[in-house]
Amino acid sequence: MARQVCRAGKGTRTMTGEMTKPIRTRFAPSPTGDLHVGSAHTTLFNWLFTRHHGGTVVLRIEDTDRKRLVERSLGSITDGLTWLGLDWDEGIEIDEQANPLPDRERGDYGPYMQSERQELYRQSAEWLVEHGHAYYCFCSPERLAQVRQERQAKNILPSGYDRHCRDLAPEDVQRRLAAGEGAVVRLKVPLEGVISFTDLVRGEIAVDARTLEDAVLLKSDGFPTYHLANVVDDHLMAITHILRAEEWIPTAPLHVLLYRAFDWEMPQIAHMVLLLGTDRKKLSKRHGSTSVQEFRANGIIPEALLNYLAIIGWSWDDKTEIFSKEELIEKFDLDRVKASSAIFDHQKLEWMNGQYINHILTLDEVTARALPYLREAGFVTDDTSPDYVKTVVALEKERIKRLSEVPEMTAYFFTPTVEYTIDALVSKKQKLTPELTLRVLAATRDAVAGGDVADLAGMETRLRGLADELGLKAGQVFMPIRVALSGRTATPGLFEMMHVLGQETCVARLGAAHEWLQEQGAVTAG
RNA sequence: GCCCGCAUAGUCUAGUGGCCCAGGACGUCACCCUUUCAAGGUGAAGAUCGCGGGUUCGAAUCCCGCUGCGGGUACCA
Numbered sequence: 387m388a389r390q391v392c393r394a395g396k397g398t399r400t401m402t403g404e405m406t407k408p409i410r411t412r413f414a415p416s417p418t419g420d421l422h423v424g425s426a427h428t429t430l431f432n433w434l435f436t437r438h439h440g441g442t443v444v445l446r447i448e449d450t451d452r453k454r455l456v457e458r459s460l461g462s463i464t465d466g467l468t469w470l471g472l473d474w475d476e477g478i479e480i481d482e483q484a485n486p487l488p489d490r491e492r493g494d495y496g497p498y499m500q501s502e503r504q505e506l507y508r509q510s511a512e513w514l515v516e517h518g519h520a521y522y523c524f525c526s527p528e529r530l531a532q533v534r535q536e537r538q539a540k541n542i543l544p545s546g547y548d549r550h551c552r553d554l555a556p557e558d559v560q561r562r563l564a565a566g567e568g569a570v571v572r573l574k575v576p577l578e579g580v581i582s583f584t585d586l587v588r589g590e591i592a593v594d595a596r597t598l599e600d601a602v603l604l605k606s607d608g609f610p611t612y613h614l615a616n617v618v619d620d621h622l623m624a625i626t627h628i629l630r631a632e633e634w635i636p637t638a639p640l641h642v643l644l645y646r647a648f649d650w651e652m653p654q655i656a657h658m659v660l661l662l663g664t665d666r667k668k669l670s671k672r673h674g675s676t677s678v679q680e681f682r683a684n685g686i687i688p689e690a691l692l693n694y695l696a697i698i699g700w701s702w703d704d705k706t707e708i709f710s711k712e713e714l715i716e717k718f719d720l721d722r723v724k725a726s727s728a729i730f731d732h733q734k735l736e737w738m739n740g741q742y743i744n745h746i747l748t749l750d751e752v753t754a755r756a757l758p759y760l761r762e763a764g765f766v767t768d769d770t771s772p773d774y775v776k777t778v779v780a781l782e783k784e785r786i787k788r789l790s791e792v793p794e795m796t797a798y799f800f801t802p803t804v805e806y807t808i809d810a811l812v813s814k815k816q817k818l819t820p821e822l823t824l825r826v827l828a829a830t831r832d833a834v835a836g837g838d839v840a841d842l843a844g845m846e847t848r849l850r851g852l853a854d855e856l857g858l859k860a861g862q863v864f865m866p867i868r869v870a871l872s873g874r875t876a877t878p879g880l881f882e883m884m885h886v887l888g889q890e891t892c893v894a895r896l897g898a899a900h901e902w903l904q905e906q907g908a909v910t911a912g
Numbered sequence: 913g914c915c916c917g918c919a920u921a922g923u924c925u926a927g928u929g930g931c932c933c934a935g936g937a938c939g940u941c942a943c944c945c946u947u948u949c950a951a952g953g954u955g956a957a958g959a960u961c962g963c964g965g966g967u968u969c970g971a972a973u974c975c976c977g978c979u980g981c982g983g984g985u986a987c988c989a
Contacts, residue, residue, distance in 0.1 A: 416989050451988050527987075538913065538985085545914055545985065570987050588917075597915050605987040612989050636916055636984040657917085664923090666981065697924070697937090704926035705936045724925085726918050727982065734924065734938040744951065785950040813948090846947090853947095864947035876949035 409441030410626050413474065414616070416448045417459035420677035421466030423730065424631065424661040424669050427695045431658050432629045433472045434696070434718035444623055445477030447499045450609045466678035470688050471711060495623040500615050507610035510618050511571040511603050519647035520603055522559050522569045523551040546599040571604035573643060581639040586656035587723045593639045601640050613637060617644040620653055628655045632727065656720055659699040660727040669730055685790030687755060690739040698728045708741060740787045753779045756792040763793035765800035777886050781878040799886065804873035804895060806902050813865045813875070820907055824900060826866045829856065831896035839889045842881040870899030
């Protein structure tokens with residue numbers, strides 16, 4: 387049904403020629419924390435839609451809730467967007483993360499910080515009051531809470547506010563206002579009728595006006611609520627399409643009413659799906675990593691997160707899942723957007739991250755991106771040879787799932803010695819005993835010392851021959867070497883690893899492992 | 913409670929009346945490759961298309977009802 391509506395809409399626009407009207411959309415985050423993946427998802431859809439149609443993206447900051455403002459949040463949000471590769475054409479700009487306030491703006495529709503547009507909202511609210519679309523309300527929070535509770539219990543519609551101040555005498559209102567009594571401005575919702583609008587992905591949505599509350603438009607602190615600010619700004623900023631999250635559907639009729647009251651044309655509107663946790667509840671901090679910066683810290687690369695986010699609630703066909711940003715821009719449109727919420731699957735994100743690291747990015751790119759993590763772990767300094775780092779990354783590249791695990795995976799390439807455990811060294815799976823392992827270690831140390839690790843094939847032949855001599859399978863010889871060199875049972879190919887580690891280190895570690903195992907034997911025997 | 917939205921395997925999805933006793937992907941399992949782990953390859957299990965009624969020669973697809981899940985219900989956004 388949704389798609390039919392969408393198609394019908396397109397056709398109409400084509401016929402009337404309105405398709406030529408340039409598209410303008412906005413991201414409208416509230417600076418109340420870091421960039422949440424859910425909001426990144428909506429933003430991405432907004433961005434893809436706009437870029438696909440060659441439109442203009444506006445970044446507007448909705449900082450009208452003064453109590454929930456979080457310092458540095460703004461920088462964190464723009465930082466997250468930039469990291470993801472989502473840019474904007476108009477709006478605020480932050481020069482440095484260190485500076486919590488916007489340094490400058492670009493675009494002709496500013497200011498883009500709602501806190502700097504207070505006068506506009508105040509005037510709009512007053513205009514609505516003067517024209518009979520809104521009214522002043524003096525009710526106390528206590529009364530409001532009580533009324534709400536009563537009406538909900540008795541199932542009286544609308545269930546919130548009882549419109550107590552809706553018909554106050556004008557002179558009464560003026561007197562109380564003049565006396566400085568605290569007041570809010572509320573929307574005068576029609577007492578009956580059906581309010582409907584067309585959602586570009588869901589089709590027609592209709593609501594009985596009797597269920598709608600006289601919502602607050604202007605708060606007593608002089609700041610507007612979302613409802614007023616969003617409508618005023620979208621109109622003044624010439625926004626043509628509103629793409630926002632599903633949680634806004636219930637209040638959309640209020641916005642319809644507002645556009646009607648102002649006699650403004652309402653932008654096209656579409657609500658995107660919600661991202662859910664594994665308990666099917668709206669994704670939140672309780673579900674683990676939810677901010678874009680957390681994914682970044684956890685070694686997720688932006689291309690993978692962007693790609694993964696794109697295929698939640700949108701699909702191109704029945705098989706393609708990997709898309710570059712350019713392909714997404716080319717292919718993305720609202721007609722293939724779904725309306726059902728989706729559980730955020732960390733496993734699939736990780737798989738996709740691995741795809742990018744292992745198959746899509748080049749070795750140089752992966753190395754460059756892993757570098758910060760290696761530096762942070764102290765494994766790489768300015769003195770470390772870039773070529774050496776690259777060689778190490780090359781060895782582990784295909785098993786990296788997250789960049790953040792690179793230091794742990796490659797530690798033995800950067801530390802002088804490694805630590806052992808009996809279980810790893812004396813592999814049960816290879817049917818080895820401590821005695822056998824000691825013999826293997828001693829024999830291989832000599833074999834390696836007498837060979838050349840740079841000759842990969844030669845070394846392999848040599849060690850396979852050694853296995854034959856000892857009457858063992860190749861694996862029974864290789865596993866102790868692997869553990870002696872790395873301290874672990876899962877590593878890259880043995881001979882590549884030996885080559886990178888170097889002759890000297892290999893011989894030393896083989897000897898060290900032998901010595902260590904002998905000591906363990908002495909302890910357990912004694 | 914009330915209002916709104918959504919409904920294909922554990923998860924993300926393809927599907928817009930016959931090509932579907934339902935295709936792809938993640939995950940799971942098995943096998944192959946193999947010096948380990950990955951990667952890769954092959955294959956398997958897993959969906960009575962939420963349920964019940966219609967419409968139709970024919971429905972996952974259209975209609976109605978129900979159920980389930982979610983969202984909203986603030987001087988938050």
